[in-house]
Amino acid sequence: MARRSAPEVNAGSMADIAFLLLIFFLVTTTMEKDKGIARQLPPIQEDIIPPKIKKKNLFIVLVNKNDQLLVNENPMQLKDLREAAIEFLDNGGATSNSPEYCNYCKGKRLPTSSDNPNKAVISVQNDRLTSYNTYIAVQNELVAAYNFLRNRESQRLYGWKFTEVKQEVDAGTYIGDMAAAQEKLKKIQQLFPLKLSEAQPKKN
Amino acid sequence: MSKFTKKKSSDLPPISTASLPDIVFMLLFFFMVVTVMRDTELKVEQNLPKADQVEKLKKDRSIFIFAGKPSTQYRKAYGDEGRIQIGDKYTDVSKIGLALKEAQSKLIPELQNKVVVALKIDDDTNTGLVSDIKEKLRELNMVKIIYITTPGNQLEE
Numbered sequence: 286m287a288r289r290s291a292p293e294v295n296a297g298s299m300a301d302i303a304f305l306l307l308i309f310f311l312v313t314t315t316m317e318k319d320k321g322i323a324r325q326l327p328p329i330q331e332d333i334i335p336p337k338i339k340k341k342n343l344f345i346v347l348v349n350k351n352d353q354l355l356v357n358e359n360p361m362q363l364k365d366l367r368e369a370a371i372e373f374l375d376n377g378g379a380t381s382n383s384p385e386y387c388n389y390c391k392g393k394r395l396p397t398s399s400d401n402p403n404k405a406v407i408s409v410q411n412d413r414l415t416s417y418n419t420y421i422a423v424q425n426e427l428v429a430a431y432n433f434l435r436n437r438e439s440q441r442l443y444g445w446k447f448t449e450v451k452q453e454v455d456a457g458t459y460i461g462d463m464a465a466a467q468e469k470l471k472k473i474q475q476l477f478p479l480k481l482s483e484a485q486p487k488k489n
Numbered sequence: 490m491s492k493f494t495k496k497k498s499s500d501l502p503p504i505s506t507a508s509l510p511d512i513v514f515m516l517l518f519f520f521m522v523v524t525v526m527r528d529t530e531l532k533v534e535q536n537l538p539k540a541d542q543v544e545k546l547k548k549d550r551s552i553f554i555f556a557g558k559p560s561t562q563y564r565k566a567y568g569d570e571g572r573i574q575i576g577d578k579y580t581d582v583s584k585i586g587l588a589l590k591e592a593q594s595k596l597i598p599e600l601q602n603k604v605v606v607a608l609k610i611d612d613d614t615n616t617g618l619v620s621d622i623k624e625k626l627r628e629l630n631m632v633k634i635i636y637i638t639t640p641g642n643q644l645e646e
Contacts, residue, residue: 293502307515319607320543321637326627364644413617420616421538421636422643428542455545 322424342399344373344407348423350414363422370430373398374405374477389438389476402434402477410484427481434477439469447473533557533574538612539641546607546635550600552592554585556618557611571614573622582621586629593631605633 346366347355354361356369376398377390387401399405407427411420432448439447447470453459454466534557555574559567573580575588593604606626610619626634 291501294505307518319546319548319609319637320640321546321607321635322540322542323544323605323633323635326623326632326634328630328632329627411616413615413620415616416612417610417614417616417619418538418612418643420619421540421612421638424636425540425542425638425643432542452545 322421322428338406339400339404341378341397342404342406344370344399344405346407346409346423346427348409348411348415348419350412352416352419354423363419363426366423366426367430367433370407370427371433373407374402374430375434376405377401389441391437406480406482408482408484428479431477431479435473438476439473442473443469530577531555531574532560532563532577532579533572534560534611534613535609536612537609537637537639539643540636540638541640541642543638543640544635546637547605550596550603551605551607551635552589552596552631553607553609554589554622555609556622557614571611571618573618582618582625585622585625589626589629589631603633604631605635606631607635607637609637 343357345357349355354363354366356366361369372392375390375392377387377392377394377400378396378398379385379387379400385400385404390401392398409423409427411423435447439445439450450459450466451470454463454470459466533555535555536557553575556571558564558569559572559579567579573582573585575585575592580588589606593601596604608619608622623634626632
């Protein structure tokens with residue numbers, strides 16, 4: 286009587302399984318892409334005369350070693366900083382017949398606050414013992430204020446958001462005329478130039 | 490008796506090894522992808538602060554500087570003051586220039602003057618250390634920096 290042998294396992298689909306696993310791992314391993322707040326440091330120059338800035342065009346943020354904020358000599362909570370910075374940058378206090386008049390500002394036009402966004406300077410000063418966490422939080426809020434205003438202007442002029450298009454252009458995924466988009470981004474940046482000054486931290 | 494009946498062996502049929510190359514290639518690809526992620530061993534703590542107004546880092550032109558308290562296994566030897574790490578080793582503030590120049594020379598030549606310094610700094614560090622690094626970077630004329638953060642917003646905590 287013939288004894289039956291065990292049937293051979295079909296290995297043809299093994300390769301498919303292997304590829305399936307490979308694709309699974311490729312998709313699920315999220316390459317931790319680093320993101321962060323980009324900055325350009327001022328180059329070292331000798332004998333520079335500090336430019337004279339009117340007091341009303343300055344927005345001074347002081348952070349002490351206990352991570353408390355003092356904005357233009359008033360204590361402030363971190364959550365109010367963004368709003369205050371937007372109000373300051375968007376103020377447009379110059380009178381309508383002066384050459385510095387800001388025709389796109391929607392602020393309160395207080396004579397005691399900044400003349401126009403081009404003149405407005407935000408100055409951050411922190412103690413050496415300020416925690417890095419707070420430092421980044423302050424920077425983040427100030428960048429958020431600029432981004433809010435830039436988004437508003439790009440929405441008004443071109444109908445898209447500045448931050449979204451900038452991200453696409455940086456990543457190279459922008460669909461359409463890249464050069465024209467870059468030109469537009471530059472224009473928006475000129476409307477609200479990032480003028481953030483950082484003083485040397487005070488010695489404690 | 491019949492010549493069509495095959496000779497039966499009592500052994501089990503051999504397991505097919507035809508797919509072994511596939512499996513090996515799969516593993517190879519997987520490790521190739523994974524190993525590029527960590528090329529330095531972290532010797533400092535890295536709890537990055539949260540921020541949401543961020544830009545992406547271009548990895549091909551960046552040099553990393555890590556800073557923070559030494560990790561627990563190094564704390565006995567190095568104390569718990571904030572320290573700077575470039576590459577695999579601790580570096581003193583006065584010597585970061587040399588380490589950075591070395592790291593810069595490893596980038597492809599076309600991008601060497603577009604270098605971006607990525608600062609990966611623990612959120613518990615003093616800003617004093619950060620501004621020391623920044624001051625040094627200004628002297629070295631590496632003025633493009635990026636503070637690496639994790640997604641989120643500190644106000645939502």
